[in-house]
Amino acid sequence: MSTRRSAAIAAVLLGAAPAGCEEPLQPVSEAPTLLAEAGDYTQWARPKNRAERQPVVAPHGGFVDIYINDVVVADQAMVLPEGLPAWSDEAMVVLAGHDAMEGGSLVQVAVMQKRGGVWAWEQYDGSSDEPRFSGRPDVCVGCHSAGEDFIRSFRLPDPPPEE
């Protein structure tokens, strides 16, 4: 065993600095953006009422595609006596705003992700990887508080219909 390696092991056994402390420090990596976490969201499912792009009156580009991750898909499938009161943790919704109903350019991407019961938000212009807004911007939360659990384009599952 090399002296260097045994020294590193000894350091660990003694509860001193971790092995590998002689290596250059890794740069502290920044938390990935929600968009990076989402990856290729265009492969995700869409809410039932939003299978197609739709013109909208919202500050999100004129023509909007909505994508939902598998947590939202599973939530939407739930049939509970009282309905579902809120979306589950790790729920993620991505909005892709375009300037035309067919084709067109991507003019905006907006992302919501629920963690610890709280939504985190991001918004991008169509071309940049740098969010224009991120975190819990008042502007997003304020308008979205009008939706069921802050979602504006689709609803929480209802209770089953009465027999």
Ligand code: HEC
């Ligand atoms: C003035 C109101 C308003 C503001 C401000 C606003 N939104 Fe929205 N947003 C909407 C509406 C309305 C929809 C639904 C559009 C549709 O039907 O496709 C929506 C949809 C979304 C969606 C798709 C999920 C959903 O709720 O339907 C995301 C993600 C989103 N917005 C993110 C954001 C972010 C991030 C911000 C802040 C930077 C923001 N929004 C600010 C009104 C707003």
